[in-house]
Each structure stands twice: as structure tokens, then as C-alpha cells.
Amino acid sequence: MAQPELSFTRRRFLKGSFIGVGFGVGIVASSTLCVRHFWSSGSKRPLLGLERLSQSEARTLLALFLTILGPSFQGDIKSLILFVDGFTKNLPNKSFWELRGAFFLMEHLVPLLQGHISRFSELGEIKQIEVLHSLENGQPLLRPLFKGLKELCYFAYYVSPASWSAIGYAGPQVTQNVAPVPDPYVRLIAPRVS
Amino acid sequence: MIYTSDHFTKNETLKCDVCIVGSGAGGAYAAHALSSRGKSVILVESGSFHTLRDFSQREEAMFPKLFYEAGNRRTSDRKIRVLHGKGVGGSTLHNVNLCKRIPEELFALWNLKGLSFAQLEAHYQEVETLLGVKKIAENQVNRANTLFRAGTQKLGYKGAILSHNRTGCVGSGFCELGCSYDGKNNALKVLIPKIVGSGKGRVLADAKVTIFEMQGRRVVKARVSIRDPRLPPDSPPKCEITIEANAFVSCAGGIETPLLLQRSRIPDPFGLIGSKLFLHPGTAALGFFEEKVESWMGVPQSWECTEFLGFGARDANRVWLIGGSAHPAGAASILPGFGSAHRELMHQYPHIVPISPMVHDQSCGRVSQDGEHRVKIDYELNAKDQAQLGLGLFESAKILFAAGARQVLIPFVSPILVSSVDELMMHRERLNHCLGETDIVSVHPMGSVWMGNSPESSCLDVTGRYHHLDNLFVADMSVYPTSIGVPPQISTYAMGKLVGENVARMV
Numbered sequence: 076m077a078q079p080e081l082s083f084t085r086r087r088f089l090k091g092s093f094i095g096v097g098f099g100v101g102i103v104a105s106s107t108l109c110v111r112h113f114w115s116s117g118s119k120r121p122l123l124g125l126e127r128l129s130q131s132e133a134r135t136l137l138a139l140f141l142t143i144l145g146p147s148f149q150g151d152i153k154s155l156i157l158f159v160d161g162f163t164k165n166l167p168n169k170s171f172w173e174l175r176g177a178f179f180l181m182e183h184l185v186p187l188l189q190g191h192i193s194r195f196s197e198l199g200e201i202k203q204i205e206v207l208h209s210l211e212n213g214q215p216l217l218r219p220l221f222k223g224l225k226e227l228c229y230f231a232y233y234v235s236p237a238s239w240s241a242i243g244y245a246g247p248q249v250t251q252n253v254a255p256v257p258d259p260y261v262r263l264i265a266p267r268v269s
Numbered sequence: 270m271i272y273t274s275d276h277f278t279k280n281e282t283l284k285c286d287v288c289i290v291g292s293g294a295g296g297a298y299a300a301h302a303l304s305s306r307g308k309s310v311i312l313v314e315s316g317s318f319h320t321l322r323d324f325s326q327r328e329e330a331m332f333p334k335l336f337y338e339a340g341n342r343r344t345s346d347r348k349i350r351v352l353h354g355k356g357v358g359g360s361t362l363h364n365v366n367l368c369k370r371i372p373e374e375l376f377a378l379w380n381l382k383g384l385s386f387a388q389l390e391a392h393y394q395e396v397e398t399l400l401g402v403k404k405i406a407e408n409q410v411n412r413a414n415t416l417f418r419a420g421t422q423k424l425g426y427k428g429a430i431l432s433h434n435r436t437g438c439v440g441s442g443f444c445e446l447g448c449s450y451d452g453k454n455n456a457l458k459v460l461i462p463k464i465v466g467s468g469k470g471r472v473l474a475d476a477k478v479t480i481f482e483m484q485g486r487r488v489v490k491a492r493v494s495i496r497d498p499r500l501p502p503d504s505p506p507k508c509e510i511t512i513e514a515n516a517f518v519s520c521a522g523g524i525e526t527p528l529l530l531q532r533s534r535i536p537d538p539f540g541l542i543g544s545k546l547f548l549h550p551g552t553a554a555l556g557f558f559e560e561k562v563e564s565w566m567g568v569p570q571s572w573e574c575t576e577f578l579g580f581g582a583r584d585a586n587r588v589w590l591i592g593g594s595a596h597p598a599g600a601a602s603i604l605p606g607f608g609s610a611h612r613e614l615m616h617q618y619p620h621i622v623p624i625s626p627m628v629h630d631q632s633c634g635r636v637s638q639d640g641e642h643r644v645k646i647d648y649e650l651n652a653k654d655q656a657q658l659g660l661g662l663f664e665s666a667k668i669l670f671a672a673g674a675r676q677v678l679i680p681f682v683s684p685i686l687v688s689s690v691d692e693l694m695m696h697r698e699r700l701n702h703c704l705g706e707t708d709i710v711s712v713h714p715m716g717s718v719w720m721g722n723s724p725e726s727s728c729l730d731v732t733g734r735y736h737h738l739d740n741l742f743v744a745d746m747s748v749y750p751t752s753i754g755v756p757p758q759i760s761t762y763a764m765g766k767l768v769g770e771n772v773a774r775m776v
């Protein structure tokens with residue numbers, strides 16, 4: 076009886092870790108709004124404006140952001156969650172379901188495997204860190220799950236201009252939607268006949 | 270002219286002499302070779318057509334536009350990331366422009382009857398002239414590559430300044446996100462305008478060839494689905510175009526070409542298509558310097574170290590060392606750990622110099638389709654290749670220390686952070702087991718539909734024709750019989766030329 080369950084789980088683990096460097100829809104980053112106090116990691120408050128992720132998934136993501144970005148993070152978590160929610164719109168359905176699978180495993184199964192009865196988002200900060208550490212360093216089968224979720228969080232964070240000054244990165248050198256030199260390519264597009 | 274999804278509203282049939290699938294190095298050159306010889310060509314590209322203003326220098330915007338699966342395609346065990354580009358211009362839109370020929374020594378090992386190295390050299394010469402390939406000028410060698418060079422020379426290792434195809438490059442350092450300054454002499458800049466200007470070439474963007482249809486020993490049609498790139502990937506195609514042609518050339522790249530041939534169920538009596546895939550995988554050692562290096566600024570990858578790169582049967586080592594650079598999200602994904610430890614490393618971002626060892630791999634994988642949007646890449650990096658990467662990591666670290674790095678980080682899951690070569694020696698054996706321990710990336714998947722002398726042991730003859738069909742050709746980085754151990758763009762342009770000229774003689 077247990078065997079099919081195990082193989083299903085393994086497959087979902089491996090596939091569920093397909094996330095990471097992801098799709099972008101525009102992120103409006105604001106460093107002024109700090110929602111850390113507004114949504115504590117255990118909060119059941121509804122998350123506004125989500126189009127694809129469920130509230131439970133958003134809670135997992137919130138907990139992941141807070142743990143992975145670390146205690147000194149002071150930015151706008153709401154916009155990071157909305158960024159992730161937005162980019163899932165560009166994922167093929169299959170990949171989106173795999174991402175959901177990854178959140179599910181992280182929220183429910185991984186803590187259980189490490190002897191915690193609570194969901195990941197409801198563990199205290201220290202336990203969340205411990206869980207992630209053992210996921211990162213433990214069972215090779217589970218490492219891709221950690222790696223994928225970590226990449227997702229850092230991707231959302233480091234594509235945001237709000238993160239750049241702290242790391243000495245000046246950002247793009249061009250103005251959005253403006254070619255810095257004459258564009259020889261536009262004229263190659265065939266005229267459209269109505 | 271160039272047609273995008275906006276131009277197509279209903280199913281229709283188009284006719285031409287030659288239909289070419291994929292507009293990267295191989296496809297664009299084949300299309301140029303054919304259209305300049307008066308053959309009518311339709312060049313079909315599943316990615317979009319981008320003009321200069323589209324290259325926004327933002328990772329979150331450009332990865333989905335320029336890379337399959339937004340740059341997150343991986344081997345089945347998820348241990349190796351496999352990057353493959355899309356868009357009119359293919360992977361030449363985002364590549365780093367360095368040009369390195371296949372060494373004669375390696376070519377000789379392939380023993381291809383009917384294709385001599387002298388013939389290939391003649392193709393190289395013409396291609397390099399057209400693409401303006403030249404050595405990077407001293408004043409364009411950025412600080413990171415200057416340090417890499419200093420370290421290499423201090424150790425007395427073999428190295429050289431590389432040749433690139435760039436004109437008008439302002440050294441912004443954003444090459445891997447596409448060039449807003451039109452500084453790359455790539456397929457988009459050099460070849461597409463010639464194809465369109467010949468009056469013989471049409472380019473279809475947002476157009477994916479789903480299958481070839483056959484009659485007897487000939488391909489007669491390509492079915493093309495047109496998708497609106499603004500809609501989610503699972504949206505139904507807008508319409509279907511059928512292309513009828515006398516010959517078909519697949520230039521969809523080392524991953525997509527075998528998939529297209531498999532989907533089309535073309536005859537493959539020996540089960541060879543996609544059965545041999547080389548990844549030329551690479552990883553990175555990171556040096557921390559006192560000074561601000563800002564390795565993401567300036568022309569990337571202008572210096573190479575070839576001390577450990579051999580191609581002959583008697584060469585002990587097969588690893589090439591090349592500088593690396595990454596924009597913030599890319600850098601964050603390589604660095605180990607999370608929380609405060611990761612944040613501290615990111616604060617060192619301007620001080621980091623990466624060197625990337627890439628192995629001329631003997632490991633060999635397999636590529637097949639997994640559902641409509643995904644690909645299955647089975648590839649196990651064998652112990653010998655891992656040991657070569659281990660050697661590469663060790664030697665990269667030595668070079669970084671010789672160049673003045675105060676510390677070197679090998680970004681393993683359990684990171685190796687050392688302050689001297691002696692200290693690194695204590696971890697030497699661990700470096701030989703990097704698979705699953707650190708980010709391994711393939712930017713040169715190749716060899717999956719290869720040339721050879723017999724239909725039993727290869728897919729293509731030396732003209733690029735598929736052995737079992739009369740009018741199907743391949744001209745992309747699939748065609749190499751082994752890994753080529755160096756970046757493949759210039760060789761693939763040359764293959765596009767060679768195959769394009771062969772097809773022109775036939776139709």
C-alpha cells in the first residue's frame with residue numbers, strides 16, 4: 076500500500092521543485108510599506124488582490140520570504156507575494172500545479188518529516204530556520220525543493236530595484252521602452268493589412 | 270519581411286523552396302545562404318521578434334522572453350540547468366559573443382568522410398568576416414577579466430584574449446539579457462536584415478513548427494502553430510499555418526531539433542535521434558577581492574585559460590576556464606545558504622569575481638518530449654567529468670588567489686570558503702563530487718542529431734541531410750558528433766552556411 080504513495084511523493088518532490096528563476100510580470104516595488112507586522116507568519120488574515128495563489132499558499136510564501144530573506148529584511152513583502160502571484164500567470168498550467176505542489180509539501184510534509192506537527196507557516200521563526208537548514212543540507216532528494224523555493228524568493232527580491240542599492244548595483248542603464256540608439260529593426264516588420 | 274502573431278488571423282498555406290525551423294546561428298545563416306542564392310525561404314521561429322527597445326536590461330522581463338522555460342529548464346534529476354534561447358535570432362540574442370573554432374585535433378577524431386578541416390576553415394573564414402569577429406581590444410578587457418588574466422599569467426598557465434563578434438559595443442555588460450545598443454553582430458543584426466532584404470526571405474515569429482509531415486522519403490509539409498505571446502502559454506494557438514516546400518532544414522537547437530523529429534515520427538530505425546546529448550556543463554568558483562570589481566560591468570568573457578583543455582586521446586584534462594558574471598537575481602541563486610549569511614554574501618556582490626570551469630564532456634544524455642510544453646533531459650554527469658570540474662574549480666581558485674583574492678568560495682550546499690590554496694587542498698577530494706552540491710549550468714547543449722559516415726551510427730551525412738529522408742536537413746548545434754569543448758556559436762553559423770549551400774545546390 077505504501078509504495079505507490081511513496082513513488083507519487085518522490086515524483087512530486089522532484090517535479091515540484093521546478094520553480095526558481097521565474098517569469099516576471101511588472102513588479103512595483105515600494106520600500107515604504109513593511110508588512111512584517113501586518114502579516115505575522117502565523118496570521119490567518121486574508122491576502123488581498125491575489126489572482127492565482129490561494130491564501131494558504133500565500134501564507135507559506137510569506138513564511139518562506141521572512142525566513143529566507145532573514146531577520147534584517149525591511150522591505151515590502153506584499154509586493155513580493157504579488158510578484159510571485161503575477162508570474163504564475165505566465166506559467167504553463169502543469170508548471171503552476173507543480174509550484175502549488177511545492178508549496179503544499181513545504182507547508183505540510185516537510186515539517187512533519189522533521190517531527191513537527193504544525194504547518195511550516197505556523198512554526199516559530201527559529202523552527203522555520205531549522206527546517207530550512209535541514210532541508211538544504213539533508214536528503215539529496217529533497218534538496219531541489221529547497222533550492223527551487225529559495226531561488227523563487229531571491230528572484231522576486233533581487234529583481235526589485237528596492238534591493239539594489241544595498242548590494243551596490245546601479246540597475247539598468249536604459250530607459251524602459253526607449254532604444255538608446257536608432258532602431259534599424261522596426262522597419263523589417265511587415266505592414267499589417269486589415 | 271517579418272511576420273508576427275499579429276499578422277495571422279486564419280489558417281492558411283504558404284509555399285516556398287525551403288522551410289527553415291529556427292532563426293538562431295544555424296537557421297539564420299542557412300536562410301541567408303539560400304536566399305542570397307535566389308531560393309525562396311520561410312524562416313519559422315517559435316520565439317518573438319524583439320526590437321532594441323524590448324531589451325530592458327531587467328532579468329524578470331528578459332528571461333521569459335529570451336529563454337525556454339524562462340531559463341529554468343533542467344535535467345530530469347534537476348541537477349543541471351540547461352539554458353536555451355528563443356526569439357528571432359535564437360540564442361545569439363543573449364549569448365556573450367565569444368567565438369572559438371573547433372580545434373583541428375578534435376575534428377580529426379570525428380573522421381568525417383567528405384568533409385575536410387580545410388573545407389570547414391573556409392566556411393569559418395567567410396562567416397567570421399561577415400560577423401566582424403575580432404580580438405577584444407585591450408581597453409575593452411574589464412576589471413574582472415584583467416584579474417583573471419593576471420592570475421593565469423602569474424601561474425604561468427596558457428591563456429589568451431578572446432575574439433568576439435561585436436561592433437558598437439558600449440560595454441554595458443548586459444549581453445545575457447540582449448543588447449539594447451545593437452552592439453552584437455549576431456543573427457538578428459547581421460543576417461535577418463539580409464534575408465529580408467534579399468526579397469526572397471520571409472520570417473515568421475511566434476510560430477512553432479509542431480510537426481513535419483512525410484510522403485515516402487520526403488517531408489512535404491511543416492505544420493506551424495501561431496501563438497499570441499501576450500497570452501498565457503496554455504492558450505490555444507491563434508491559427509495554424511501549413512508550409513509546403515521542396516526541402517526542410519531543422520535549426521531548432523540541440524534540444525528542440527531532436528524533439529521536433531521525434532514528434533514528427535520520422536523514420537529512425539536505429540533509435541538514434543536525441544539519444545546522444547552533450548551539455549558542456551560548467552560551474553563556478555567565486556573570488557572575493559578587496560577592491561570593487563563590479564564584474565557585471567564591461568565586456569564579459571574576454572579572457573580564457575586553456576591550460577587544462579585538451580582534445581586529443583592522450584590529453585589528461587578537458588576543462589576550459591572562462592570568466593563569469595551575473596546580474597543580481599542570477600548571482601543570488603548561485604550563492605549558498607539563506608538569511609543573514611546569504612545577505613552578507615550579497616553585500617559583497619561588487620567584490621566578487623567568478624571563474625567558470627566547463628568540461629568537454631564524455632558523459633552523454635538523452636532528450637525526449639514530456640507533455641506539450643516540457644522536455645525530458647536525462648543526463649548523468651559521470652565521475653570522470655565531475656573530476657574534471659573538480660580540477661577546474663581547484664585551478665580557478667588558484668588563479669583567483671594568484672590574482673589577489675582574499676578568499677575563494679566554492680558555492681557547495683555546505684560551502685567551502687577558504688583563504689589560501691593550502692586550505693583548499695583540505696577539500697580537494699570534495700571538489701570532485703560537485704553534482705547536486707552546486708549549480709551546474711549548460712549553455713551549450715549539443716550533439717543530439719549528429720553527423721557521421723553511416724546510417725547505423727549517425728543521423729546525418731556530412732551535407733547535413735538526414736540519412737533516411739531525401740529532403741530533410743539539420744543545421745544547428747545538434748550536428749556535432751561529440752561535445753566540441755568550446756562555445757559553439759561560430760561553428761554553428763559555419764554549419765548553417767555549409768548546409769544552406771548544400772541545400773541550395775539540391776533545390
Ligand SMILES: Cc1cc2nc3c(=O)[nH]c(=O)nc-3n(C[C@H](O)[C@H](O)[C@H](O)COP(=O)(O)OP(=O)(O)OC[C@H]3O[C@@H](n4cnc5c(N)ncnc54)[C@H](O)[C@@H]3O)c2cc1C
Pocket residue numbers: 290291292293294295296313314315316352353354355356357358359360361363364365366367368369445476477478479520521522523525526529712713744745746747755756757758759761
Ligand atoms: C547564456 C548563453 C551564452 C552563450 N554564449 C556564447 C558565446 O559567447 N559564444 C558561443 O560560441 N556560444 C555561446 N552560447 C551558445 C550559442 O548561442 C549557441 O551555440 C548557438 O546560438 C546555437 O545555434 P543554434 O542555431 O543551434 O540554436 P539557437 O541559436 O538556439 O536557435 C534555435 C532557434 O530555434 C527556435 N526553435 C526551436 N524549436 C522551434 C520550433 N519547433 N519551431 C520554430 N522555432 C523553433 C528557437 O526558439 C531558437 O530561436 C551561449 C548560450 C547561452 C545560453
Ligand code: SF4
Pocket residue numbers: 435437438439440441442443444445447448449450451452453567568569
Ligand atoms: S556589453 Fe556590448 S554587446 Fe553586451 S549588451 Fe552591452 S553594449 Fe551590447
